[in-house]
Amino acid sequence: MSGCTFAEKALARAAGLPAVRAGDIVDVTPDVVLSHDNSAAIRRIFAETGAPRIAYPDRVVITLDHAVPAPTSRHAQNHAEIRQWVQEQGIRHFFDVGRGICHQVLGEEALILPGETILGADSHTTHHGWLGAFGAGVGRTELAALWATGQLWLRVPEAARITLTGRLAPGVTAKDVGLRLLREIGADGALYRSLEFAGDALSALSLDERAVLPNLLAESGAKNVYLPPDQAVFDYLEPRRTRDYVPLYPDPDATYVADYHLDVSDLPPQIALPHRPDQVVDLGDVLGQPVHQAFLGTCTNGRFEDLQAAAQIVRGRQVRCRLLVIPASAQVLRQAVQTGVLDTLLAAGATISTPGCGPCMGNHMGVPAPEEATISSGNRNFRGRMGTPDAPIYLASPYVVAASALAGCIADPREYLS
């Protein structure tokens, strides 16, 4: 009998079973249950279940991040309803307006650990694979069920392996790797699968960069995405964690239904064209396309190193189109202030907004006009994603976003890196 994939090991643990296999349906008790501004809607479904209280309030994490600070009185009401619910239920892990985007905050607070399982009412819950956790998105009714009982059924996914080798060239990042993989795998190529990374290129990536891969690869249809945690992850968690954990690794003879391999050494910067995250080309193919707004932020690329990369490009120069910078968290914002990165961005003409999702979902703070093109460091460019149906969105790395802000059109950052 062959060995087990990461997904098989993680879900066996979460289900309290000695072993499970791809295709099995198991009842898992996740370590963390995540929701955000949608928590008021979930609360209303929860009320219909008749459950008296949230079963495990200590496993529940709620952040207000999708429309913060509240852009309308309706949004404010929604937030108020959530705050009251948090108090009623004694939810300790509540992060109010301005603390940051849910996925980023969970990492900073070390609320999810290697080998653990997190289910979230957010499709990018795959993000938490950066430190070797099993993260998957679920629906609102299912999240209400998780609040009510602490449990949910999951089908153990088949796994596909992605082996990354080589070293990235200067000006090329994990975002380019992720986009290149989406180009290869396609928007449903990993449907239902656990995507499990391997290869020596991973340990060379900083922790900020690693998080890009499982976040962005939600766009391949994957159920979860896994990176094997190493000493860098353990060192990061050590001063932050409040419980023990056991990291999980796939067996060498685990069964994979697909095997991808990418040598990242010769990879040029990549860019996703409107309106599909998997419609990816080499950056060189679309240089010079006009952009009206450059957006640096989101759970994909709003971390400190992303702001730092942009600062490196714009230092001593002036932007030619709007450069909107929204740090992924308050912590990122503080670090950018303390290191002078924020000052560099401001001096180049950037606009800064409250940590959170910003215009990623089209709620506010940077919604484009019709026909205005945005280049974004985010993960989705579906038609209308940023609130305006006829506004094209390109997806690229922070370097490319910053270089394009300087040029007023899609530009190659390597020309600005000396």
Added chain:
Amino acid sequence: MITLHRCWVYGDDVNTDVIFPGKYTYTLTAPDELAAHALEDLDPAFAQEVQPGDVIVAGRNWGCGSSREQAVTALKAAGVAAIIAASFSRIYFRNCINQGLLPIVCPELHRLVRTGDQIGIDRAAGQIVLQDGRVFPIPPLSPSVQAILDAGGLLPMLQRRFKGGA
């Protein structure tokens, strides 16, 4: 007990837009209205001729695309008793269970039956039985998932658990 079902047979990668068009998702809510538009852009005959107890038999990746629950509830409202597919998209499969509609994974069936054919389903024995006597297993669900189906879906199951009654 074997129950008899008439088949509607479809191919691979049938997405939720053709199962239930997105343009109706925010305007139609009543079950009979949902049923009237089921599979509208794939097979206009379906909504006209479907009868209670019919089953869908499909190829790979049934229900890919959007997560809309109406793509399940519209078929349920039309009287569909089960969906048998070579594979399901992840969220569609979950929505089936959570809305109380039996999803059966059977890699071969869509190649062996045609629209209008009858098949037998023996839930107790966990089998699909063809007219020529061939038999295919229904992969068992875990007891807790089966309990959701038996309760009619996730919300009714939770209601029973917390409000009592069953």
